[in-house]
Amino acid sequence: MKFPKKGLPQETILKELEEVTSRDLSFSSGRILGSMCTMPHELAIEVFCRYIDRNLGDPGLHPGTRKIEEEVIGMLSDLLHLERGYGHIVSGGTEANILAVRAFRNLSDTEKPELILPKSAHFSFIKAGEMLGVKLVWAELKPDYTVDVKDVEAKINDNTIGIVGIAGTTGLGVVDDIPALSDLAQDYGIPLHVDAAFGGFVIPFAKALGYEIPDFDFKLRGVKSITIDPHKMGMAPIPAGGIIFRRKKYLKAISVLAPYLAGGKVWQATITGTRPGASVLAVWALIKHLGFEGYMEIVDRVMKLSRWFAEEIKKTPNAWLVREPVLNIVSFKTKNLHGVERKLKEKGWGISAHRGYIRIVFMPHVTREMIEEFLKDLREVL
Amino acid sequence: MKFPKKGLPQETILKELEEVTSRDLSFSSGRILGSMCTMPHELAIEVFCRYIDRNLGDPGLHPGTRKIEEEVIGMLSDLLHLERGYGHIVSGGTEANILAVRAFRNLSDTEKPELILPKSAHFSFIKAGEMLGVKLVWAELKPDYTVDVKDVEAKINDNTIGIVGIAGTTGLGVVDDIPALSDLAQDYGIPLHVDAAFGGFVIPFAKALGYEIPDFDFKLRGVKSITIDPHKMGMAPIPAGGIIFRRKKYLKAISVLAPYLAGGKVWQATITGTRPGASVLAVWALIKHLGFEGYMEIVDRVMKLSRWFAEEIKKTPNAWLVREPVLNIVSFKTKNLHGVERKLKEKGWGISAHRGYIRIVFMPHVTREMIEEFLKDLREVL
Structure with missing residues (x-):
């Protein structure tokens, strides 16, 4: 054309x-x-469209929107039982998962990094493995389709940079035995990432309603990062994924200096440079409203x-x-x-x-x- | 909070x-x-907000929006003097640049990939190098702040997977001598990526107005991919970056199978999974309108x-x-x-x-x- x-x-x-x-x-x-x-949600659409010009890639220009993002990360951390979390609203669950794997890889000192993940994991990890040069070691599932924690343990070696557990698998909505994975991760001193892209905006509320679902969040000491997507069950407009780390060191490990910006230089931990502030404002408005x-x-x-x-x-x-x-x-x-x-x-x-x-x-x-x-x-x- | x-x-x-x-x-x-x-642009905002629910991560659900993306890629390719291009509207120039480097890396067979790029290149390439395990080899600039093509040539070796030229540097808006870089790339059989994230929506029009600016696009045989961002001078809402490849093989080299989708399985070449169809529709509307x-x-x-x-x-x-x-x-x-x-x-x-x-x-x-x-x-x- x-x-x-x-x-x-x-x-x-x-x-x-x-x-x-x-x-x-x-x-x-x-x-x-x-x-x-x-x-x-209609409120999210209204907010997104009203503030469609905000760019969080240059937060110095938009200090109000930056403050709102800090509050969103604070509220999501609180929802996930973490007093002070570090993270961002990103382009989606794929970017969030890649950022977690990237942080784990960058903090490890192995030359041949390996990530252990359930066979039920989302294909975003295939992208992460290919891009980041991390070998994916697939753990078997049990008959109930949760990951076999024994098989995860059997696959740990000196090159293991991290373990992935899923809280709401893409295919079946199954929640892995995250408490057992967390214990394992603690025992071996390996960080555990929980992909709750879908489940993050379901499980906390379902548990409060009385559904019996295993713990999956920062309550468990082995959990070092969680993907939680407002643009899935959070009802926010696309694009709005979320990544929360337990400690600042993970964010630091993936930060790159952005020197040109009109608002002053900043360290960027996201893959994207320019990114929509409107997404963040929409998520904030929705959480406050609902x-x-x-x-x-x-x-x-x-x-x-x-x-x-x-x-x-x-x-x-x-x-x-x-x-x-x-x-x-x-x-x-x-x-x-x-x-x-x-x-x-x-x-x-x-x-x-x-x-x-x-x-x-x-x-x-x-x-x-x-x-x-x-x-x-x-x-x-x- | x-x-x-x-x-x-x-x-x-x-x-x-x-x-x-x-x-x-x-x-x-x-x-x-x-x-x-x-x-x-106001029309772009109207279109974005009207179609804010469209997800191009699952194109089978949205065949109309998918067709529009094909037309956008067609129009951008035409603007860049390519009869048939392959690419996507992505989250921004950073994703676009990463995708190009990733394609070059995946198509090379070196164990120690190196990318030669001007010292004026955008920091997105630092992210690309770090994430993808590609060594960045920085070429010197001449007194006029364009890249020194002789220095680029001197830095080519068996590990070189690609060369980057900039059409509109972030700091000064300078356009490298892309024709010379293209010749060099052809001589050595190395792909050339042009970062026209900013210049892509300026140079074609400025040249038509009589400004003397070197050629920078697919007219030059050595150019294998171009980043061109509608959300910069294209006046589209964030997020809307663009990546165009000369041949399908580059897209294929970065495609991952997405098996779960409601619309049927697809190969995804973008980093993101879920991605806003609204961005694509807004870009299409703007190009048609302006x-x-x-x-x-x-x-x-x-x-x-x-x-x-x-x-x-x-x-x-x-x-x-x-x-x-x-x-x-x-x-x-x-x-x-x-x-x-x-x-x-x-x-x-x-x-x-x-x-x-x-x-x-x-x-x-x-x-x-x-x-x-x-x-x-x-x-x-x-």
């Missing part, structure tokens, strides 16, 4: 954009069931809905749960899986079955009505 | 946010003179303003241009530089002098009135 010579009026462009994007599924369409994203109780209400609804759906799947012939749900994710297998997947897609459902099962993520935009309609379609095609 | 238990009303939060961020400089305040960011002629008008105004300012500096006692401007950036030294810097900051100007000079970036939000006021203040404090 050619770069246009002459410009077109705004209305023409908005109309054309509307036409082309009409092929997109949108979260309000009520058809996206397999995504960890959702429609952002509070712990507001998030609890949201989590209460989606957890109940997921449990109800799981029971319905058990009653559905030719469909089987992969396992009992832990968080608000339910994954199931069916007879003739790929035929079923294709037919559901034809009916307009935003799902996929590439891991050998269909995954339903009960995000805030998912309603009981959607799920009833989906069940009807599912039973029809089975 | 504690994670709040109870939420607060939206109005309370918006008011508090307004108070805290009143300490920020905003681009509309007319005081930011040293940033490569600007107030995004067209080549619209950007030419913007560049015409800021280039003229920068030339006028440079002449004024020449007439100002105790201030000296670092060199004649090439693009819309003018950098100057003064007597008692850090005292002058401090006093200008006290007067509310968003500038800094950390590189040994004060840099004024003539972004679209910078007006003649601002510059006259700045000159008045500058002459007062000198």
Whole structure:
């Protein structure tokens, strides 16, 4: 496509954009069931758009926004039982996970760094390993799909720079036995990173609601860093991932001097240089507006809905749960899986079955009505 | 700061946010003179906010937005004289530069990769080198602050995975002798990456206006990749960087399989997983709305303003241009530089002098009135 010579009026462009994007599924369409994203909260959208010009890559220009980021990191640290945390709102869970692995690598003195991680880990770690030159050592899963802590221990050696545990796996929403991983990490003096990109905005509220889920956060001494993404269950606009470190030394280990900035020189620990201050302001506004109780209400609804759906799947012939749900994710297998997947897609459902099962993520935009309609379609095609 | 238990009303939060961020400089305040960011174009803001839920990390869900990204890459490639380019809109120039270095590294077979880059290169390459395990070999600058091509040649060895040239250096807006670097790269069979994060949305228009600036793009056979950032002179909202490769093999060399997505599995070449489709739609809308002629008008105004300012500096006692401007950036030294810097900051100007000079970036939000006021203040404090 050619770069246009002459410009077109705004209305023409908005109309054309509307036409082309009409092929997109949108979260309000009520058809996206397999995504960890959702429609952002209206307040977050308003704040993002109001402050869309703020650049946290040059915090000296925007001291107010910088202060807000410190407060966001403070609130997330508190949510994760850490009195004083160090971190940033970043482009997403992938950047957050890469930053943790990078910090562990930079603080180690091995020439051949290895990271031990569950076979259920997100593919962002594949990017981290490839980029950072860190060998990924995959630990086996137990029959309940949590990582086998014994296998993790067996794989520790002098080159191990860190261990990863998952609090809300991408495929099944399973939470690893983080307390056992933490003990192991402490015993061997190896840092533990917890990928709670999804679970970080679910587990604290679900536990308060009485769901039995293992501890996963800084309460456990072996946990040195946590990924927690506001743009997943936090309902913030993309891009808003989060990384929190227990100590300043981890941030320092990945900081690079930025000398040119209008606001004065700073040390940058993020991969990105220029980065949206609007994301940070939106997250701050949402946490202040919803509070712990507001998030609890949201989590209460989606957890109940997921449990109800799981029971319905058990009653559905030719469909089987992969396992009992832990968080608000339910994954199931069916007879003739790929035929079923294709037919559901034809009916307009935003799902996929590439891991050998269909995954339903009960995000805030998912309603009981959607799920009833989906069940009807599912039973029809089975 | 504690994670709040109870939420607060939206109005309370918006008011508090307004108070805290009143300490920020905003681009509309007319005081930011040293940033490569600007107030995004109103159409871009409207589009971004309208489509804020789109996630290009899961393009199968958003086929319309994916198509728009292909068109954006097509238009940027065309602007850079490439018939068919391969790339993405990414989080910024830093990610774009890292992706280029990563592609060059992954396609090389050396165990000890080295990258040759000008001493004027942006600090994003320091991040790239550290993360990717690539040794940075810094080439000297000539008295005109362009890279010394002879020194680049002298530094080539069997471990050289690539060469970097800059089209619009961060400090001075200087354009390296990219044609000579391209010839060199061709002679030695080494890929050349051009960092036109800033210059990419200036040079094509400035050349059309008659400014004499060396060729810098895919017209030159040695150029294999270009960073070009819509969120700088393209006037798009943050985050919107751009990376374009000449051939598909570079993208393939950095692609990782993403297996979980609701829209089906895809290969991801970006560092980020989830990424804002809204950025891409905003860039598309802007290019369509402004067209080549619209950007030419913007560049015409800021280039003229920068030339006028440079002449004024020449007439100002105790201030000296670092060199004649090439693009819309003018950098100057003064007597008692850090005292002058401090006093200008006290007067509310968003500038800094950390590189040994004060840099004024003539972004679209910078007006003649601002510059006259700045000159008045500058002459007062000198």
